[in-house]
Every structure is written in C-alpha cells, then in structure tokens.
Amino acid sequence: MQLESFFPYRLAVVAEAFSRQLVEVYGHDHGLTREEWRLLFLIEGAEEINSLELARRTTLDKVQVSRATQRLEDKGLILRSIPAEDRRLRLYTITPLGRSTFARAFSQVEARANAILGAMTEAERAALDQGLAALHRAVANPAI
C-alpha cells in the first residue's frame, strides 16, 4: 500500500491543506488562532452562550475553551461573565469590536473557501458534501 493512496492519509492531507488556506486568512490577517476563530464564530451567532455549550459545539476541551476565551477577552472581542444561576459556569457575549472583527474575517474566509470550492464542478461539490455527511455518520457509528 502506498501512503499517498491510503484513504485516511488522503483525507488528512486534504483537510490540512484546506485548513491551512483559511488559517492564512483569519490567522495572518486577523490574528486569531483556530480555537479563537471557532469560538468567536459560535459566540457571534448566539445572544449569549455558556462554557459547556461552547465546548460541546466545538469539540474543544474545557482547557482550550478557558484559554482561548481568555485571549479573546484580552483582545476586547468578547465579554465573560458569571451567571447567577450557576456560578461555576461562564457566560460569553460578543463585543461590537468582536462583531466587526468577525464580520470582516468571515467574509474573507468565506471568499477564500469559495475560491477553492469554485474550482470544483457542481457535481464534485455535491459528491463531496454527501460523502462527508456519510463519513460523519460512519465515524460516529462504525460497522462493529
């Protein structure tokens, strides 16, 4: 078996290459790490969201969430508060600066992603989309 034609390797290489393209945008142009980018994405999309929900929806662990949200707060992109209902948790909301930063970063990231996907045919994109969805189900529920 050649490494280059081994499916798991091909998947990893393509995903890394695609991700690198986007990190170049939100990382280099906007100074966000991958974790910060994902968290900002979720926090922007919610009125307010707590730490448990963040960890669950990003596949990040609690330490990563704690560190990345701390950095986002230091940069003035989000606010952290402690909910009275459960003082162990943290509640996050986006700031106006965070919102505008995200909006600019998102449009550039989307443009870069579309530039890549735009080099594929409609049929290829559909195949990829369906294949990925199927793989997602399969990983969560393998055959024995």
Add this chain to the structure above:
Amino acid sequence: MQLESFFPYRLAVVAEAFSRQLVEVYGHDHGLTREEWRLLFLIEGAEEINSLELARRTTLDKVQVSRATQRLEDKGLILRSIPAEDRRLRLYTITPLGRSTFARAFSQVEARANAILGAMTEAERAALDQGLAALHRAVANPAI
C-alpha cells in the same frame, strides 16, 4: 451562518474524528505519534529513502522529520545512515522489528478504517473518494 453547517468546519471535524480513531490504534496500541506512523509507512514501503524525499512525501517539515526519525531509531524501528554521495542527507531503512511493528499496526489501522468506511454504502464511498480527489486538486489550484 451556523458553524456546524459551514463546510470548512465540517471537513475539519470529520477529518479530526476519523484521525482520532486511527491514532487510538497506532498511538495507544503501538506507541507511535502521527509523524512516526507516517514516516514508518514510507520507510517500510521503500528499500531506502532519504530525508528530502520523506519531507516531500509527508508534508512534514525537516525539523519534524529529524525529530521523529530520531525517535524511531531510538525505538529500533529504523536505521539512519549518511550517504557518501551527499553527506548532508540522511538515508533511512527499516529494521526487522520496524517491519513487524508496522505490519501489525497497519493491519489494525486498516481494520479500524474499514470498520468506519464499512458503515457507508458503496455509492457514498465513491462520492467521498471523488469529492476528495476534486478538492485536492482545487486546493492546489483555486479559482483565482
């Protein structure tokens, strides 16, 4: 836009989840890192292979290759030598222990991968395969 339905995120999450399944096998069961696994894969497949070729074919940089091959040598899985033609390079060959370790790890990794892919239909696997190949081309050559 919801993070969970954003294509780049879906791709990254599925690739990570799939990779984690395999790391569990070659990492936990055989004590190999991802870099070591990839390098052993290539070294096993070649009579002998040099450092430049390894870096090129794994998308690892030279520091990663240097460190991972050092660990593989420490474990007795590969041998490193200096070619007389160009004494700056390193030449790697697999040891009998390396070969048997790889063989066992590979069959288990393959089995795990097949257990996941086996939960997909033939059509889904074909779609994924073609979609990935197309994305690979597109990443290397985006539309503008």
Add this chain to the structure above:
DNA sequence: GTGCCTTCATTGCATATGTAATGAACCGGA
C-alpha cells in the same frame, strides 16, 4: 585550492499544548 553562497540536519529557545492537580460551586442525603 580558496572564498562565498546555498542547502542540508540539528539544536536552542520561546511558546503552545495536554494532562493532572486545585479549588470554587453545586447538590443530595443525613
């Protein structure tokens, strides 16, 4: 051959990351 530039692997160092330890807060039962 000698000097100078390039190309390698390796090493050093600063930073990031993962895992275990800590401590705050909560909950349920006595």
Add this chain to the structure above:
DNA sequence: TCCGGTTCATTACATATGCAATGAAGGCAC
C-alpha cells in the same frame, strides 16, 4: 445545616512544537 461526592474553570507542570540560529557539507567562480 453539614458533609461527601460531583461538576465546573483554572492553574501548574511536564512535554511538544514552531521558528530562528548554528554548523556541516556541497557547489561554483575564480
């Protein structure tokens, strides 16, 4: 109310990683 167990975020520490610096080796011009 108090105590023990549980669930959180955070911190500490050891290790990994990325990047720049180093030094060996090669190649070319002279």
